[in-house]
Amino acid sequence: MSIVKRVSYKSKWYLPGILSGMGLTFSKMIKNILSPKKMLTLNYPEEKYEYSPRFKGNHVLTVKKDGSLRCTACMLCATNCPAQCIKITAAEHEDPTVEKYPISYEIDILRCVFCGYCEEACPVDAIRMGPEWQTPALNGGQFNYDIQRLAYRANLKGGIQSRLDDNERHKAGI
Ligand code: SF4
Numbered sequence: 511m512s513i514v515k516r517v518s519y520k521s522k523w524y525l526p527g528i529l530s531g532m533g534l535t536f537s538k539m540i541k542n543i544l545s546p547k548k549m550l551t552l553n554y555p556e557e558k559y560e561y562s563p564r565f566k567g568n569h570v571l572t573v574k575k576d577g578s579l580r581c582t583a584c585m586l587c588a589t590n591c592p593a594q595c596i597k598i599t600a601a602e603h604e605d606p607t608v609e610k611y612p613i614s615y616e617i618d619i620l621r622c623v624f625c626g627y628c629e630e631a632c633p634v635d636a637i638r639m640g641p642e643w644q645t646p647a648l649n650g651g652q653f654n655y656d657i658q659r660l661a662y663r664a665n666l667k668g669g670i671q672s673r674l675d676d677n678e679r680h681k682a683g684i
Pocket residue numbers: 587590591592593594595596617621622623624625626627628629
């Protein structure tokens with residue numbers, strides 16, 4: 511059985527609906543002009559939203575005091591990554607106290623789901639996710655973040671130092 515509802519007399523006319531919609535838009539516009547500080551939207555890109563430092567945005571590879579990478583190429587981040595978007599090539603370090611280091615570290619940021627598992631898995635605070643969230647690029651290749659981009663991009667001003675130094679690491683037995 512199908513029930514056919516009769517269209518009400520009022521809804522046959524579009525004009526009242528259009529006028530009430532325009533009235534609402536106009537009243538909001540006047541409100542925004544008179545009190546712009548109460549506006550719920552931002553004039554992007556002139557104004558940008560400041561996320562909390564805990565926001566899981568763009569990755570950072572941290573550095574040691576001497577500016578070299580903190581990463582020991584242990585592969586725990588790549589193993590834990592559910593999107594399998596981390597590629598690391600390890601090499602032996604000339605310093606016998608350092609077991610391995612990455613000669614290449616790449617994150618395919620278009621596959622990344624920003625879950626933060628890489629940061630959680632890292633035993634030496636070598637990878638962090640920060641409040642940066644913009645990832646513009648002009649071609650596909652630029653979405654493969656390499657060591658230069660992850661550790662030494664201009665706004666990191668020479669790199670973010672790891673909380674875990676070599677001496678502390680040896681003391682902790684890591
Ligand atoms: S945030 Fe998640 S998906 Fe992105 S690289 Fe880290 S582990 Fe992989």
